[in-house]
Amino acid sequence: MAIPVEKNKFYTAEVHDLTHDGAGVAKVEGFPIFVPNALPGETVSLKIIKTKKNYAFGRLMEIVEQSPDRVDAPCPVFGECGGCQLQHLSYEGQLRYKQSQVKEALSRIGGLNDITVQPTLGMEDPWAYRNKAQVPVGERNGSLIAGFYKQRSHDLIDLDVCMIQDQSNDALVQGVRGIAEAYGIRAYDEATHKGTLRHILVRNGRQSSEQMVVLVTKSRTLPNKANIIRDIQEQFPQVVSIVQNVNPKRTNVILGSHTEVIWGKETIRDSIDDVDFDISAQSFYQVNPVQTDVLYGKALEYAELTGNETVIDAYCGIGTISLFLARQAKHVYGVEIVPEAIEDAKKNAVLNGFSNTTFEAGAAEEVIPAWAKQGIHADVIVVDPPRKGCDDALLKTMLDMSPKRIVYVSCNPATLARDLAVLTEGGAYEVKDVQPVDMFPQTGHVECCSLLVRKD
Numbered sequence: 001m002a003i004p005v006e007k008n009k010f011y012t013a014e015v016h017d018l019t020h021d022g023a024g025v026a027k028v029e030g031f032p033i034f035v036p037n038a039l040p041g042e043t044v045s046l047k048i049i050k051t052k053k054n055y056a057f058g059r060l061m062e063i064v065e066q067s068p069d070r071v072d073a074p075c076p077v078f079g080e081c082g083g084c085q086l087q088h089l090s091y092e093g094q095l096r097y098k099q100s101q102v103k104e105a106l107s108r109i110g111g112l113n114d115i116t117v118q119p120t121l122g123m124e125d126p127w128a129y130r131n132k133a134q135v136p137v138g139e140r141n142g143s144l145i146a147g148f149y150k151q152r153s154h155d156l157i158d159l160d161v162c163m164i165q166d167q168s169n170d171a172l173v174q175g176v177r178g179i180a181e182a183y184g185i186r187a188y189d190e191a192t193h194k195g196t197l198r199h200i201l202v203r204n205g206r207q208s209s210e211q212m213v214v215l216v217t218k219s220r221t222l223p224n225k226a227n228i229i230r231d232i233q234e235q236f237p238q239v240v241s242i243v244q245n246v247n248p249k250r251t252n253v254i255l256g257s258h259t260e261v262i263w264g265k266e267t268i269r270d271s272i273d274d275v276d277f278d279i280s281a282q283s284f285y286q287v288n289p290v291q292t293d294v295l296y297g298k299a300l301e302y303a304e305l306t307g308n309e310t311v312i313d314a315y316c317g318i319g320t321i322s323l324f325l326a327r328q329a330k331h332v333y334g335v336e337i338v339p340e341a342i343e344d345a346k347k348n349a350v351l352n353g354f355s356n357t358t359f360e361a362g363a364a365e366e367v368i369p370a371w372a373k374q375g376i377h378a379d380v381i382v383v384d385p386p387r388k389g390c391d392d393a394l395l396k397t398m399l400d401m402s403p404k405r406i407v408y409v410s411c412n413p414a415t416l417a418r419d420l421a422v423l424t425e426g427g428a429y430e431v432k433d434v435q436p437v438d439m440f441p442q443t444g445h446v447e448c449c450s451l452l453v454r455k456d
């Protein structure tokens with residue numbers, strides 16, 4: 001197909017869709033042009049800045065016809081910071097967009113056209129929801145700064161307040177930055193691989209108000225460690241755990257493999273519904289506790305437990321879904337690849353007084369087939385994989401184990417669609433319902449919970 005647009009030329013086009021990172025998709029003679037800040041339903045004037053074989057990138061020059069869903073983005077660095085992509089879209093518009101993203105992925109990638117995708121369950125107040133901040137540290141004019149990366153770059157924006165972050169976390173990050181600066185700590189510099197402090201990571205328990213600080217350093221040496229610990233304790237009494245994580249590598253991955261509690265407890269506590277969780281620095285824990293309750297509530301509803309079922313929770317993290325379901329199941333088996341998370345899961349089972357759970361560290365695609373060989377039968381299998389979705393071997397094992405219900409919790413509609421296509425291919429399972437839940441308001445991330453039922 002000949003490319004119908006030319007670099008540096010101007011066009012007027014209608015915007016039909018949004019990409020997952022929030023750019024509008026305009027079309028000229030059917031040819032897609034990605035235009036940051038343009039919204040579906042708008043007609044825009046744009047300048048082509050780059051062309052590729054199958055698409056182009058454009059700059060928004062003027063909104064000719066504005067979408068009724070357009071709002072003023074409240075954050076002063078929206079568009080510059082890479083954290084949020086959808087602040088210029090009304091919250092109602094965001095929820096509709098997320099529902100349509102799931103429908104579209106199921107149809108285009110999975111060939112699944114007749115599936116009910118429910119309206120997205122959103123938040124009453126879609127701000128200040130995050131319970132975890134991981135903030136890179138840099139230097140500007142000789143001072144330490146802690147902020148966020150500019151979109152598609154490693155330049156830092158010095159930012160005191162992030163509008164989707166719990167305010168106590170914002171204050172703690174800036175407080176710890178100030179304390180580190182007072183003791184002459186230097187920021188790690190990616191270019192020279194010199195300096196000490198790479199990231200300040202903080203977490204809070206919404207119900208307990210406990211906070212954790214993780215100082216990610218390049219080496220084990222942290223000058224003035226005792227003074228830094230004392231000052232954090234004095235200034236932030238709700239901090240119950242201070243952890244040092246050492247990451248000596250030239251890498252974008254935030255945490256290294258060495259983690260040491262340098263003061264206080266190993267974990268902080270949070271609760272979802274009436275289940276308590278202790279969470280350590282390395283463990284995955286959902287970042288939006290209000291919506292986690294909604295998401296897990298949906299998983300529980302889909303599982304239709306009566307007290308007699310055996311459940312497998314694959315990719316179980318610290319056992320959150322497992323324990324949520326254990327209240328109404330005969331037995332829950334959980335598997336997770338991070339050993340520290342499994343230790344947390346076992347302790348969390350004891351903390352809540354459950355004796356009907358078994359947790360094992362390992363890859364779900366290896367541990368679950370081994371359980372099947374040992375004769376463990378599952379009535380319900382829950383999967384909540386990372387963005388890349390389920391491993392093929394696990395999908396095959398699930399089909400072989402033939403549970404009555406499969407509950408698939410997904411943070412990536414594309415891999416969800418791919419995996420649901422595999423699970424329904426032979427006709428043994430039917431997708432009964434798909435429920436998007438907005439875990440990440442103001443961003444393009446889409447989470448949903450799906451129910452598959454065996455056709456008997």
Ligand SMILES: C[S@@+](CC[C@H](N)C(=O)[O-])C[C@H]1O[C@@H](n2cnc3c(N)ncnc32)[C@H](O)[C@@H]1O
Nearest residue numbers: 284286315316317320336337363364384385386
């Ligand atoms: C999206 S999180 C879900 C965790 C948990 N269900 C929750 O809601 O808190 C995915 C989890 O899968 C784990 N994981 C990644 N690959 C895995 C694998 N091959 N086998 C088992 N767990 C894995 C990650 O460490 C992470 O804890």
